[in-house]
Amino acid sequence: xxxxxxxxxxxxxxxxxxxxxxxxxxxxxxxxxxxxxxxxxxxxxxxxxxxxxxxxxxxxxxxxxxxxxxxxxxxxxxxxxxxxxxxxxxxxxxxxxxxxxxxxxxxxxxxxxxxxxxxxxxxxxxxxxxxxxxxxxxxxxxxxxxxxxxxxxxxxxxxxxxxxxxxxxxxxxxxxxxxxxxxxxxxxxxxxxxxxxxxxxxxxxxxxxxxxxxxxxxxxxxxxxxxxxxxxxxxxxxxxxxxxxxxxxxxxxxxxxxxxxxxxxxxxxxxxxxxxxxxxxxxxxxxxxxxxxxxxxxxxxxxxxxxxxxxxxxxxxxxxxxxxxxxxxxxxxxxxxxxxxxxxxxxxxxxx
Ligand SMILES: *Cc1c(COP(=O)(O)O)cnc(C)c1O
Numbered sequence: 001x002x003x004x005x006x007x008x009x010x011x012x013x014x015x016x017x018x019x020x021x022x023x024x025x026x027x028x029x030x031x032x033x034x035x036x037x038x039x040x041x042x043x044x045x046x047x048x049x050x051x052x053x054x055x056x057x058x059x060x061x062x063x064x065x066x067x068x069x070x071x072x073x074x075x076x077x078x079x080x081x082x083x084x085x086x087x088x089x090x091x092x093x094x095x096x097x098x099x100x101x102x103x104x105x106x107x108x109x110x111x112x113x114x115x116x117x118x119x120x121x122x123x124x125x126x127x128x129x130x131x132x133x134x135x136x137x138x139x140x141x142x143x144x145x146x147x148x149x150x151x152x153x154x155x156x157x158x159x160x161x162x163x164x165x166x167x168x169x170x171x172x173x174x175x176x177x178x179x180x181x182x183x184x185x186x187x188x189x190x191x192x193x194x195x196x197x198x199x200x201x202x203x204x205x206x207x208x209x210x211x212x213x214x215x216x217x218x219x220x221x222x223x224x225x226x227x228x229x230x231x232x233x234x235x236x237x238x239x240x241x242x243x244x245x246x247x248x249x250x251x252x253x254x255x256x257x258x259x260x261x262x263x264x265x266x267x268x269x270x271x272x273x274x275x276x277x278x279x280x281x282x283x284x285x286x287x288x289x290x291x292x293x294x295x296x297x298x299x300x301x302x303x304x305x306x307x308x309x310x311x312x313x314x315x316x317x318x319x320x321x322x323x324x325x326x327x328x329x330x331x332x333x334x335x336x337x338x339x340x341x342x343x344x345x346x347x348x349x350x351x352x
Contacts, residue, residue, distance in 0.1 A: 005304030006326040008264075011174075011257075011282060011319035014205040020245045027241035031234050032058075033227070039237030043244050047211040050247070051196055052187045055219035057212045057226060058240055062173045063092045064231050065197035065210040066139070067100060068222040072195065072214075073137035073167040076101040080169075081123055082139040083109050088171055089139075099229070103133045113144040114153050117160065124164050137167035142189070143174045146283025148181035151189070158192035167218075168192060173199040173210070177281040180254045194218065203254055203282060204246035205320040208239045250320060257282040257318040260327050264316055267331035271338050286314040296337050303333045 007013050016024065030036030040058050048056040059065045066088040070080050080096065082089040084106040088096065096102045105123050107115045126134030138161050142149045154170075161168040170193040172178065172186075179186045190196045195214035200206035212222055226232060233239075261279040268286055269276040274296075275287040286309075288296070293312030300307060308315045318327070 002302055002304050004306045006306070006322070006330050008305065008307045008316045008318070008322065008326075008330065010308070010317050011202045014320040016205070016207050016242060017320075019249065020205070020242050023241045023245040024238050027237045029235035029237035032236045033232040033234060037235060037237040037240070039244070040233075040240040043211065043240040046244060046247065047198070048213050050186060051190045051213050053190075053196065053213040053219075054216040055214065057219050057222050058233075058236065058243070059210050059212060059226055060208060060231050060233065062087070062171070062197060062199045062201075062210040063095065064226070064229060065199075065212040066092060066169075066171055067095045067229070068212055068225050069169045069195040069197055069214070069218075070096050070102055070137065070139070071100040071225050072218045072221040073169065074100065074102050075136075077103070077133055078136040079103040079105050079125065079133040080137045080139055081105045081107060081120060081135060083107060083113075083115055083141065083144065085109055085113075085145065086139060086141050086171065087173065088141070088169075105135060109144075113147045113149055115157075117156055120157060121160050121164075124160075124166065135164075135166055137161075137169050137194075139169040139171060140193075141171040141173070142178040143181070143281050143283075146177075146279055146281050146285065148178045148280045151182060151184065154189075154192060167194045169194065170196045172196050174202055174281065176251050177203055177254055177258070180251075180258060181280045195222075200243040200246050203257060203319055204243075204250045206239070206242040206246040209243050211243070253320070254282070257320070257322070260318040260322060260324065261316070263324075264318065264327050264330065267327075268316075268334060271334065273338070282318045284316040286316065288312045288314070295341070296334065299337045300330070300333055305330045305333050 027039045032040045044056040089104050089106050124135045125132035175198040179189045197212050200209045261282045265276050265284045268274050273292045277285045290312040
């Protein structure tokens, strides 16, 4: 495989820069399982304050964060509603069912990533009828598939959750991308949610970690479950320091990722064979006939341009380690691929 020169696979591929490494080197640490790590404590207080929640918990991954949220809202045998494409349903190895003994109630998405409100309400089960698992929480994801769900939709789902006295969880792995796209603060975006999970290791560029925030009661439960899952970390301040640094330095710059994604999308869309969904944030989905899409991907791979996808589908992601020059280089390679493909398709005029 060719060395990767321009990496559009995911915003998880970023590496800590010099400033972040310095923050890591200088971090004060202690044993976090004893509650002694000042840097972890500072990160948790910082995120709780930023989102207007009582408490927060630093965890190794977004997957663990979502699982902890779900098991904190639910007991064994309870149910949770999530989108059929939601990370906490589809991409977490079935953890909620296997480790939480929870029953997922996945719902289809509308084209823009929302779920139908009437369907959400009709799916909530439990109460007096012993046939049903009891729905205890609705999980939304924002952004989902790179799309920012509007405030109004989140408010409507929150009203349903309150009406039925069940919890509302936000998988905000890319919470700041959503807030940036919607032009609201993270606090405003998350105000209606009982628990919020956010990733430090995606667009924010920290090497490791997510933070779950919510009420003192729910976070207390999550803290116990984190220990049970083996997620109690000791001198984790070296990692939390990177998270604090990321929150301080890498939130406002997300607009650049979004701008570059749009430039990239517009450049890709110049080719008719590529059906490009214009991005709200930093993730672009492209659909093409399998031969075209996979041919292009293999060609780009040889040029050191890495993307993900298969069967003609492609995903391009911009992030901290992708600059304007990377976008320009990638588009040049795409143009070259289609120019070459056209030449190959055209018979030579004087061929006999
Ligand atoms: C990446 C991601 C997660 C999980 O994060 P990991 O740290 O990879 O476990 C959860 N939800 C969404 C929407 C994500 O994109």
